[in-house]
């Protein structure tokens with residue numbers, strides 16, 4: 001493990017994340033508790049990692065900030081006009097970008113339901129991993145994700161009971177984070193962090 005300064009969350013922002021403001025968020029409902037973490041994967045174009053537009057901006061970051069050039073790739077035309085975001089995006093090297101304050105409602109889950117409660121965006125934190133349903137995730141991503149989740153657990157203790165995947169809350173629509181995502185590995189790393 002590295003000896004880097006411990007991660008913290010202050011005023012809804014993760015200390016070690018690079019901040020990039022997304023316009024795609026709104027207020028959470030009044031009196032709602034943040035109690036769930038939703039894991040996703042995303043890559044643009046699908047199954048390509050680290051791809052950037054002519055402006056040098058990572059395509060996923062461009063999507064979450066409404067800067068994506070819909071004409072840059074045929075696939076992008078199939079999602080043209082999408083207004084989406086996540087609270088966090090973790091790249092293959094483990095670097096983290098935050099787009100939406102945790103206290104605000106990011107637009108990552110879409111039509112969804114968890115334990116009988118609809119609209120998971122209302123009460124969840126959404127974390128996107130750069131990845132696909134057909135490729136293993138990197139060791140750096142698991143390390144960072146486990147640290148991030150441990151930090152979220154401390155700031156939002158109710159989330160400790162509700163760690164889930166997009167495919168679990170939107171089973172007929174979504175397949176991410178996919179079969180290559182190793183939940184046992186993640187849970188082991190989280191447990192190790194919590195016991196430190």
Ligand SMILES: [Zn+2]
Nearest residue numbers: 040041166176
């Ligand atoms: Zn997803």
